[in-house]
Amino acid sequence: MTKGTFLITGASDGIGAVYADRLARRGHDLILVARRADKLAALAQKLEAETGVTIETLSADLSTPDGLASVEARLRSDAAITGLVNNAGIAGETSLVDTDAAYLTGMINLNILAVTRLTAAIAPRLTATGSGTIINMTSVTALMPDGFTAVYPASKAFVLAFTEALQVELGSKGVRVQAVLPGITRTAIWEEEQLAHIPAEMVMEVNDMVDAAFAGLDQGEAITIPSLPDIADLDAYLAARAALRPNLSRDRAAARYTA
Ligand SMILES: NC(=O)C1=CN([C@@H]2O[C@H](COP(=O)(O)OP(=O)(O)OC[C@H]3O[C@@H](n4cnc5c(N)ncnc54)[C@H](OP(=O)(O)O)[C@@H]3O)[C@@H](O)[C@H]2O)C=CC1
Ligand SMILES: CC(=O)[C@H](N)C(=O)O
Incomplete structure (x- = not known):
């Protein structure tokens, strides 16, 4: 029996390429999406030979309307696709005052718009069958927006909030949605020179990162x-946030604003 097909964005390199490797070894057929057709084809050929699964490649620039529409159409119509890894993303902006507006637009299109629209494209089919898996690649910068640049962490905070909302909406209909928050991971998103200036104990190897993310998925983690090291720290953070909830919407302003 088929294990279902996963579509992976940003599969030509880095984290997405390792997802392709691990999902193929788990017996899933794959559709690999990125701009560089040659890299996708080489990976597909290698993994097909090593694992025997069927792998298709789709070259698309997900930051453009046409590229995004082509992948959306496939997700909407192909009943064999039961999993989506929203992984493609870019970083690399400088300070807001120095970054080219077109670069920021491209980042928002890829990191936010594509994730939203691809998820919206597959969700109706998955909820109709009451099954399927969506994995959204966010970042630890979603939890520390003051620790990096302005737009990239905000884009990843969007993906985290989007994922948490979907866990309620789609989770109740049988669809798994996982948010993965990597810290600094050795991939081409970083210049070698940048990584050389970061303490080695802060940089994870990409295979280790993806294997841990799969362990989290297998353990049923949402985030x-x-x-x-200690999941209790994440639980405490989520509990502190939940404790605000009863007072976040009330019929009167807080006393400190009405003196
Ligand atoms: N590495 C890290 O430290 C961390 C990474 N992340 C996130 O992980 C994800 C993967 O990053 P990582 O593997 O490190 O980065 P890489 O640069 O190694 O890979 C990025 C992938 O995205 C694809 N991609 C880039 N732009 C587009 C586009 N416009 N359309 C389609 N595909 C595109 C690239 O392929 P191609 O060029 O062929 O299009 C490539 O396959 C990103 O969302 C990133 O934000 C999160 C936290 C930490
Ligand atoms: C990939 C990045 O640039 C970022 N530091 C992150 O950890 O997400």
Whole structure:
């Protein structure tokens, strides 16, 4: 019996390529999406030979309307696709005042719009069958928006909030949605020179990161932070946030604003 097909965005390199490897070894057929057709084809050929699964490649620039529409159409119509890894993303902005507006637009299109629209494209089919898996690649910067640049962490905070909301909406209909929050991971998103200036104990190897994310998925986690030693720390953070909830919407302003 088929294990279902996963579509992976950003599969030509880095984290997405390792997802392709691990999902193929788990017996899933794959559709690999990225811009560089040659890299996708080489990976597909290698993994097909090593694992025997069927792998298709789709070259698309997900930051453009046409590229996004082509992948959306496939997700809507192909009943064999039961899993989506929303992994493609870019970083690399400088300070807001120095970054080109077109670069920021491209980042928002890829990191936010594509994740939203691809998820919206597959969700109706998955909820109709009451099954399926969506894995959204966010980042630890979603939890520390003051620790990096302005737009990239905000884009990843969007993906985290989006995922948590979907866990309620789609989870109740039988669809798994996992948020993965990597810390600094050795991939081409970083210049070698940048990584050389970061303490080695802060940089995870990409295979280790993805294997931990799969362990989190297998353990049923909704939010996986591969480097976090004690899950109680995440639970405490989520509990502190939940404790605000009863007072976040009331019929009167707080006393400190009405003196
Ligand atoms: N590495 C890290 O430290 C961390 C990474 N992340 C996140 O992990 C995800 C993967 O990053 P990582 O593997 O490190 O980065 P890489 O740069 O190694 O890989 C990025 C992938 O996205 C694809 N991609 C980039 N732009 C587009 C586009 N416009 N359309 C389609 N595909 C595109 C690239 O392929 P191609 O160029 O062929 O299009 C490539 O396959 C990102 O969302 C990133 O934000 C999160 C936290 C930490
Ligand atoms: C990939 C990045 O640039 C970022 N530091 C992150 O950890 O997400």
